[in-house]
Amino acid sequence: MLISLFVTCYNDVLFPETGKAVVKVLERLGHTVEFRDAQTCCGQMHYNTGYRREALSLMRHFLDVFRGVEVVCVPSASCVAMIRDSFPRMAAETNDAGVADQVEELLPRVFEFSELLIDKLQVTDVGAFYPHTVTLHTSCHSLRSLQVGDRPMRLLRSVRGLTLTELPNADQCCGFGGTFAVKNAEVSAAMLSDKTRCVLDTGSEVCTAGDNSCLLQIGGALSRQQTGVKCLHLAEILAATESGSQS
Amino acid sequence: MSVRIGEAAQAPAFPIAAKKLLADTQLRHNVRHATDVIRAKRERVVAEMPDWQELRESARQIKKHTLRYLDSYLEQFEEACTRAGGRVHWARDADEANTIIVGIMRTLNEKEVIKVKTMTSDEIRLNPALEAAGITPYETDLADLIVQLGEDRPSHIVVPALHRNRMEIRRIFIEKMKLKELGDRPEDLTNAARRYLREKFLRVRVGISGANFAIAETGGVCVVESEGNGRMCLSLPQVLISLIGIEKIIPRFEDLEVFLQLLPRSATGERMNPYNSLWTGVAAGDGPQEFHVVLLDNGRTKVLADEAARDTLACIRCGACLNACPVYRQTGGHAYGSVYAGPIGAILTPQLQSLEHSTSLPYASSLCGACYEVCPVKINIPEILVHLRGKIVEEGGAPFSERLAMKGAAFALSHGNRFASAQKLARVVQWPFERDGLLKNLPGLLGSWLQVRDLPAVPLESFRDWWAKRAQEIPS
Numbered sequence: 001m002l003i004s005l006f007v008t009c010y011n012d013v014l015f016p017e018t019g020k021a022v023v024k025v026l027e028r029l030g031h032t033v034e035f036r037d038a039q040t041c042c043g044q045m046h047y048n049t050g051y052r053r054e055a056l057s058l059m060r061h062f063l064d065v066f067r068g069v070e071v072v073c074v075p076s077a078s079c080v081a082m083i084r085d086s087f088p089r090m091a092a093e094t095n096d097a098g099v100a101d102q103v104e105e106l107l108p109r110v111f112e113f114s115e116l117l118i119d120k121l122q123v124t125d126v127g128a129f130y131p132h133t134v135t136l137h138t139s140c141h142s143l144r145s146l147q148v149g150d151r152p153m154r155l156l157r158s159v160r161g162l163t164l165t166e167l168p169n170a171d172q173c174c175g176f177g178g179t180f181a182v183k184n185a186e187v188s189a190a191m192l193s194d195k196t197r198c199v200l201d202t203g204s205e206v207c208t209a210g211d212n213s214c215l216l217q218i219g220g221a222l223s224r225q226q227t228g229v230k231c232l233h234l235a236e237i238l239a240a241t242e243s244g245s246q247s
Numbered sequence: 248m249s250v251r252i253g254e255a256a257q258a259p260a261f262p263i264a265a266k267k268l269l270a271d272t273q274l275r276h277n278v279r280h281a282t283d284v285i286r287a288k289r290e291r292v293v294a295e296m297p298d299w300q301e302l303r304e305s306a307r308q309i310k311k312h313t314l315r316y317l318d319s320y321l322e323q324f325e326e327a328c329t330r331a332g333g334r335v336h337w338a339r340d341a342d343e344a345n346t347i348i349v350g351i352m353r354t355l356n357e358k359e360v361i362k363v364k365t366m367t368s369d370e371i372r373l374n375p376a377l378e379a380a381g382i383t384p385y386e387t388d389l390a391d392l393i394v395q396l397g398e399d400r401p402s403h404i405v406v407p408a409l410h411r412n413r414m415e416i417r418r419i420f421i422e423k424m425k426l427k428e429l430g431d432r433p434e435d436l437t438n439a440a441r442r443y444l445r446e447k448f449l450r451v452r453v454g455i456s457g458a459n460f461a462i463a464e465t466g467g468v469c470v471v472e473s474e475g476n477g478r479m480c481l482s483l484p485q486v487l488i489s490l491i492g493i494e495k496i497i498p499r500f501e502d503l504e505v506f507l508q509l510l511p512r513s514a515t516g517e518r519m520n521p522y523n524s525l526w527t528g529v530a531a532g533d534g535p536q537e538f539h540v541v542l543l544d545n546g547r548t549k550v551l552a553d554e555a556a557r558d559t560l561a562c563i564r565c566g567a568c569l570n571a572c573p574v575y576r577q578t579g580g581h582a583y584g585s586v587y588a589g590p591i592g593a594i595l596t597p598q599l600q601s602l603e604h605s606t607s608l609p610y611a612s613s614l615c616g617a618c619y620e621v622c623p624v625k626i627n628i629p630e631i632l633v634h635l636r637g638k639i640v641e642e643g644g645a646p647f648s649e650r651l652a653m654k655g656a657a658f659a660l661s662h663g664n665r666f667a668s669a670q671k672l673a674r675v676v677q678w679p680f681e682r683d684g685l686l687k688n689l690p691g692l693l694g695s696w697l698q699v700r701d702l703p704a705v706p707l708e709s710f711r712d713w714w715a716k717r718a719q720e721i722p723s
Contacts, residue, residue: 009660012710013670014703019710035714038663046653048614050636050645054657061661089630140615173573177613179649184611185695186266190577191613192699220700223685 001031003116004069006062008076009041015212021239022075022113025126028239033073039065044082047090049179059090063102071120072110075235077142077210080112085145112142113235114151114210124158129242131161135204136234137195137218139211140173152210152234159237165202169194176217188217196221199229207231250546251341252370252600253400258584260607265582274410278402278579281409282570288516289567289621296512305505307625310561313498314551320463320496321542327466331528333538340545341371347541348373348455348488349380355486357453363387363480364470365457366404366564367490367543369586370599373455384455385447387476389440396423402580402588405514405566410579444476454484454535458491459563460506461540464499467527468540471510471520478522487535492543494560506563509623513565546599555634559594561624568618568628574611583608590618590628597635606644609635648691663711670709677704 003026007019023033043058062083066072074080084107091100117123136156142148156164175181175191182188195218199207207222209215212233219231258264268274293299313320325335338344352360360377362368362384374384374395386395393408394401397419401407408416417431420439429439456477460469468489470477481487497506511517529538550559569575569589580588584605585596593612597605609632618628639645645653659669680686681704689697696702708716 007710009666012666013673013705016706016708016710016713020713035711036663037667037711037714040660040663040666046657048633048636049649049653050609050633050638050640051653051657052637052640054653058657058660065663086633140613140617144616144620171617173613173615173617175573175613177615180610180613182692182695184262184265184574185692185698186262186269187574187577187611188613189699190269191573216702217700220696220702223701224699 001121002034002070003031004034004036004066004072006039006042006066006072006074006079006110007035008074008079010216011075011212014216015233018075018212018233018235021233021235022073024239025117025128025235026073028127029121029123031121036065042079042082044079044086045178047082047086052090055086056090056094059087060099063099063106066106066109067102069106069109071116072106073113073116074110075113075210075233076212077112077139077146077148078213080110080115081141081145083107083110112146112148112210114142114148114155115146117155117238118151124154126155126158126238128159128238128240129161130159130237130240132206133163133165133202133204134206134208134237135165135167135199135202136170137167137174137199137207137209137214138170139209139214142210143171148210152208155234155238156208159240160242162237165204167202167207168198172198174214174217176214178213181217189221192217192221196225196227200227205229206237208234208237210234249340249342250549250599250601251372252546252596253372253586255585255596255600256604258605261582261584261611262607264584265578265611268578268582273412273415274579275577277410277412279576280412281406282576285406285516285570289513289570290516292512292516292518296508302505302509303623303625306509306563306623307561309497309502309505310624311558313496314494314557314560317493317496317551320498321493323463324461324466324496325542327462327464328468328528328540329466331466332530333466333528333540336539336541338541338543338545344371344490344541344543344545345373345376348490349376349382351486351488351539352377352380352382352453355453357382357486359383359385359447359451360453360455361385361387361447361451361480361484362391362455363457363477364459364472365455365490366401366407366586367457367492368455369401371490371543371545373490385444385451387444387447387480388472389437389474389476392440392444393419396420400581401586403566403569404564404587404589404591405569410581448476448479448483452484453486453488454480455488455490456481458489458495459510460497460503461491461495462498462500462503463496465527467500467525469503470524471507472522472524473515473517473520475522478524481524481526482534484535486537486539488539488541490541490543492545493547494562510563510565513567513621513623546601550595550598553598556594556598556631558626559591559598559631561626562591562595563624564591565623567621567623571617571621572612573615573617574613583611590632591626594628594631594635602635602639602642602644606639609633609639667709667711670705670711673705674707680704 043055047055
């Protein structure tokens with residue numbers, strides 16, 4: 001299958017390893033990955049902060065870039081939530097039937113990474129080997145908007161060598177929330193400290209998630225506190241193999 | 248017309264108020280404990296309802312329909328209530344409502360009033376208005392009494408004294424009820440409150456209540472509560488005045504079937520409220536012989552006019568969104584600077600009060616969606632928060648530096664190659680701030696990120712660089 005990767009803007013810049021890991025996993029499963037280099041951003045940061053006009057032009061650009069694709073893979077639940085929940089609303093507000101049609105055409109082709117593997121490609125065991133203790137943070141968007149359910153969990157359980165621990169209060173937000181983390185830095189930090197305490201309580205070596213935005217927040221604190229616990233995107237764990245472990 | 252929502256117009260911005268409250272360890276402990284207890288109870292009783300999602304959908308549809316035809320339902324309510332012997336007054340704003348109520352008290356020549364279950368009276372600042380007219384209001388809901396005696400502000404729409412623990416309440420009671428001694432067991436405290444209140448119930452001749460529902464079809468009013476103090480307040484006085492926000496209307500008596508299942512389970516984790524009071528007008532020889540309804544607008548019709556945010560008025564004030572909200576659970580309700588705290592307050596206050604007085608409230612959320620998930624009438628609070636943020640930006644209410652950063656980012660992200668150039672630029676700009684792969688001493692808002700978190704430096708090779716390089720290495 002030809003899979004078009006929307007790596008997302010912040011993964012492109014800050015977490016290139018995640019994009020590489022997605023490519024590695026999908027190619028290992030025998031698929032072809034394309035990367036349309038005109039791609040930039042889904043517009044979530046602008047939209048959620050109130051910059052509707054800017055978000056709208058980013059959406060239009062996104063629709064142009066991914067016109068005609070068979071499948072889009074997005075290693076970020078929060079960007080998929082933006083595309084699925086907000087694009088139709090924004091398209092409706094334009095009163096431009098062409099845009100609405102484009103969105104409608106694109107939506108069924110957009111998959112978050114774990115959705116793509118399990119629903120579209122129907123694999124749970126991607127041949128990964130990762131001999132570490134791992135806990136899973138379920139991001140709010142994957143939990144409540146995408147309702148990914150146990151998909152990431154099933155993928156992790158199929159990784160050889162991996163010990164999965166249960167994260168207490170898994171449904172609680174890590175406090176990132178995009179610009180919330182800087183506009184309400186103190187409250188965000190308080191929410192974060194609850195989250196890192198839960199992560200540390202599991203005794204895990206690694207905290208993973210389908211969203212590097214949460215991991216930027218959680219990992220930032222785990223690093224500052226010198227905990228020795230690291231954060232790694234789900235794709236990077238699934239990309240690791242016995243011959244070339246990514247740890 | 249001047250809309251006033253408590254003292255929200257003078258309240259400090261959310262992040263400033265929140266910062267102060269986060270340092271209050273006792274308050275945070277109290278809030279955490281109370282919300283944990285209510286959430287666990289709610290979860291248990293919601294789980295036993297196989298048709299919970301269908302009930303939520305019904306409630307949403309009933310509210311949607313009612314708000315769409317609110318004008319005719321309000322007139323129907325007025326007519327039915329009047330026919331049953333009630334007197335209906337219309338108040339455009341807080342001042343008008345206060346004037347009407349003080350006027351009724353003057354006509355009756357009464358100097359005292361007992362009050363129950365009326366958050367709306369805090370919204371219009373009724374107590375100070377009564378006191379200014381020489382009338383003494385006594386709050387009779389236990390939590391409201393604690394707030395009143397403690398000269399405090401409510402911090403939760405269902406449990407107004409949620410931020411107080413037993414020891415604090417004991418101290419307030421000893422001081423204000425002039426008691427020599429008092430234990431801190433729940434029964435000690437409720438006994439003290441009972442002795443204090445009973446005497447007022449029997450003496451005071453006028454009661455003021457809020458309403459959970461006002462039924463257009465019958466002109467009836469419904470108040471639900473746990474203590475029975477409300478029942479006494481509603482039935483013992485000679486005269487009853489109910490202050491009702493116009494959004495409290497439901498079309499038919501049978502609609503209560505839906506709401507009386509959703510409300511107690513969502514609010515207090517009870518299957519049914521211990522006291523469900525319903526009355527229609529006046530009945531000779533039974534209960535209050537004079538009944539006034541004050542229907543309050545105070546900004547509500549303005550909310551109604553905004554189709555994207557209209558659902559805000561569907562709220563039945565259960566408080567489930569407060570208990571579920573990870574922001575509220577950290578700060579408690581006072582940070583919101585309004586009688587309406589938490590997620591619902593963050594969308595309601597700015598709309599009623601006007602956006603310019605509360606630009607920080609729609610941003611007091613990480614948009615995690617926990618509020619929407621628990622809302623018994625399915626108000627999509629995150630969506631409305633984002634809608635209000637959009638209005639703030641459009642009306643020029645966003646800080647200049649933020650506008651600049653957002654415009655800059657939008658420009659950089661408008662094309663693939665512009666984005667690639669911006670990435671290269673970022674690597675150059677970050678150079679003075681980089682130490683061992685981490686960024687240090689960043690200016691502005693990014694600096695606040697660094698207070699408790701590290702931030703990795705932008706890697707030398709972006710994904711798109713890697714991809715381009717790989718494409719050259721592996722000829723396709």
